[in-house]
Amino acid sequence: MTTMLSVSNLSKVYEGGFTALKDINLDIRRGEIFALLGPNGAGKTTLISIICGLVNASAGKVTVGGHDIVDDYRAARSLIGLVPQELTTDAFETVFSAVSFSRGLFGKAPDPVYIEKVLRSLSLWDKRNNKIMTLSGGMKRRLLIAKALSHEPRMLFLDEPTAGVDVELRRDMWNLVRGLREDGVTILLTTHYIEEAEEMADRIGVIRKGEIILVENKATLMHQLGKKQLTVHLQSPLDAVPDSLAAYALERGEDGHALTYTYDTEREHPGITDLLADLNTAGIGFKDVNTTQSSLEDIFVSLVKK
Amino acid sequence: MNLYAIKSIYRFEMARAWRTLTQSIISPVLSTSLYFVVFGAAIGSRIPEVDGVSYGSFIVPGLIMLSLLTQSISNASFGIYFPRFTGTIYEVLSAPVSYLEIVIAYVGAAASKSLILGVIILATAGLFVDLRIEHPFWMMLFFVLTAITFSLLGFIIGIWADGFEKLQLVPMLIVTPLTFLGGSFYSIKMLPPFWQTVTLFNPVVYLVSGFRWSFYGIADVSPALSLGMTVFFLVACIALVAWIFKTGYRLKP
Numbered sequence: 001m002t003t004m005l006s007v008s009n010l011s012k013v014y015e016g017g018f019t020a021l022k023d024i025n026l027d028i029r030r031g032e033i034f035a036l037l038g039p040n041g042a043g044k045t046t047l048i049s050i051i052c053g054l055v056n057a058s059a060g061k062v063t064v065g066g067h068d069i070v071d072d073y074r075a076a077r078s079l080i081g082l083v084p085q086e087l088t089t090d091a092f093e094t095v096f097s098a099v100s101f102s103r104g105l106f107g108k109a110p111d112p113v114y115i116e117k118v119l120r121s122l123s124l125w126d127k128r129n130n131k132i133m134t135l136s137g138g139m140k141r142r143l144l145i146a147k148a149l150s151h152e153p154r155m156l157f158l159d160e161p162t163a164g165v166d167v168e169l170r171r172d173m174w175n176l177v178r179g180l181r182e183d184g185v186t187i188l189l190t191t192h193y194i195e196e197a198e199e200m201a202d203r204i205g206v207i208r209k210g211e212i213i214l215v216e217n218k219a220t221l222m223h224q225l226g227k228k229q230l231t232v233h234l235q236s237p238l239d240a241v242p243d244s245l246a247a248y249a250l251e252r253g254e255d256g257h258a259l260t261y262t263y264d265t266e267r268e269h270p271g272i273t274d275l276l277a278d279l280n281t282a283g284i285g286f287k288d289v290n291t292t293q294s295s296l297e298d299i300f301v302s303l304v305k306k
Numbered sequence: 307m308n309l310y311a312i313k314s315i316y317r318f319e320m321a322r323a324w325r326t327l328t329q330s331i332i333s334p335v336l337s338t339s340l341y342f343v344v345f346g347a348a349i350g351s352r353i354p355e356v357d358g359v360s361y362g363s364f365i366v367p368g369l370i371m372l373s374l375l376t377q378s379i380s381n382a383s384f385g386i387y388f389p390r391f392t393g394t395i396y397e398v399l400s401a402p403v404s405y406l407e408i409v410i411a412y413v414g415a416a417a418s419k420s421l422i423l424g425v426i427i428l429a430t431a432g433l434f435v436d437l438r439i440e441h442p443f444w445m446m447l448f449f450v451l452t453a454i455t456f457s458l459l460g461f462i463i464g465i466w467a468d469g470f471e472k473l474q475l476v477p478m479l480i481v482t483p484l485t486f487l488g489g490s491f492y493s494i495k496m497l498p499p500f501w502q503t504v505t506l507f508n509p510v511v512y513l514v515s516g517f518r519w520s521f522y523g524i525a526d527v528s529p530a531l532s533l534g535m536t537v538f539f540l541v542a543c544i545a546l547v548a549w550i551f552k553t554g555y556r557l558k559p
Contacts (some may be wrong), residue, residue, distance in 0.1 A: 014559060052396075053400050054400055055558060056559070073402065074402040074404075077400060077401060078402045082400050088393030088394050097321075100314075102397060104314030105310075105398065106402060107308040107311055107401075107403075147397070
């Protein structure tokens with residue numbers, strides 16, 4: 001798979017000395033959905049802003065579709081669509097004219113048919129003659145996406161695209177993003193909703209304090225870092241874990257009513273059968289068992305806490 | 307050149323003027339008409355001719371220049387400040403648009419609006435006083451150059467301002483007083499010699515004088531000097547705008 005976005009040794013130090021990005025290296029493959037996760041202030045928006053031309057880099061190089069974002073900014077930017085985090089819109093414009101304006105900015109001839117297609121795909125066609133100030137927050141978010149798609153970009157940046165939108169709209173947006181990917185559009189999204197990254201991303205990057213600390217395929221990440229746990233719900237509470245079970249490193253929970261065993265699914269013998277047999281031997285009765293697996297959120301939290 | 311982008315920004319800005327027709331066109335025309343009524347008809351009838359021109363006619367170029375300066379600054383400063391204020395500037399900055407194209411679009415729209423307004427005021431003046439334009443080519447040149455220069459100045463103010471108060475600061479506290487004291491309503495020859503010299507430090511004197519010369523062939527300073535000063539202001543503003551874009555001042559951190 002070829003590279004759509006290449007970031008090399010990128011750094012950003014703002015006036016006043018705050019270092020927002022430190023020597024970032026990142027390649028995004030053509031046609032993939034890449035989720036960039038990170039806590040507030042980690043540098044996600046700064047990274048996107050530099051790529052899109054809103055912030056000057058202090059050092060490093062960025063290419064989009066092989067075009068340098070500084071030396072060949074016209075070619076690079078014409079490939080890019082940006083959906084910003086904030087709901088920044090012109091209140092007095094109509095939906096249709098705002099989207100048409102965006103298309104013109106990117107040097108494309110007017111194409112009402114294409115604009116109609118975009119507006120319909122975002123359920124905005126009925127609102128095309130409405131002033132933007134009359135739209136709900138969710139509608140404004142859709143409008144920003146429509147504006148970003150108005151010039152048929154090959155790479156879309158979604159900066160917290162579903163912040164503050166309801167569940168239904170979020171699902172709609174996920175479907176839209178999947179549809180764009182099927183059309184070959186490369187997508188980089190930043191999000192606080194781990195569920196979003198888990199649902200959509202092919203690869204995940206984690207940024208912390210201006211540094212990329214991890215880039216991995218989502219499945220591999222969850223496989224490598226995901227832990228599985230078996231919880232045994234006891235018939236009678238235990239004051240302490242018997243010495244005979246020390247090898248399992250069990251954790252007492254629910255005031256002694258439950259024992260939790262963390263195991264590695266990669267091992268040939270995870271030890272579950274042995275544990276249950278040893279519980280039986282120790283005379284510890286149980287009424288139920290259940291297993292849980294780490295979510296991406298658990299993995300993310302453990303990474304950024306380090 | 308990204309002509310579609312220039313056209314989009316230009317049309318967007320012009321559409322804003324039409325949306326706010328009262329504020330953009332009707333209000334300045336009304337105020338200028340009031341000047342004609344007060345200074346031209348009421349008071350002007352008691353003032354003798356200035357260099358062979360009736361006082362009502364004499365003030366027409368100054369009044370047009372007053373509107374041209376204030377409206378060019380106001381249109382251009384608001385045009386670029388408002389997207390900065392709302393955050394929609396991100397779209398222009400992330401588009402494949404060069405700085406030159408951005409300036410052409412915003413300044414072109416601001417200058418167009420002021421020129422339209424100037425023509426309307428000129429036509430309105432024709433209803434109140436006798437007008438003649440002795441040098442139509444030079445009149446148009448001063449007219450267009452001044453509109454572009456002060457639209458550029460407005461653009462600079464719109465980028466410099468970090469609040470609506472600052473947006474009004476330069477037009478209200480500097481440009482308007484300079485215009486009033488720049489011979490819009492009088493010939494600087496009417497002033498005592500000392501104040502005539504002081505007035506020559508007011509750049510608006512050269513604009514008003516050159517513009518008035520193109521109407522009636524009378525001037526406080528040489529028309530060539532007026533043109534030279536106008537071009538000098540234009541070049542100074544272009545240089546400042548170029549510096550702004552080169553450094554990203556207040557646009558790109």
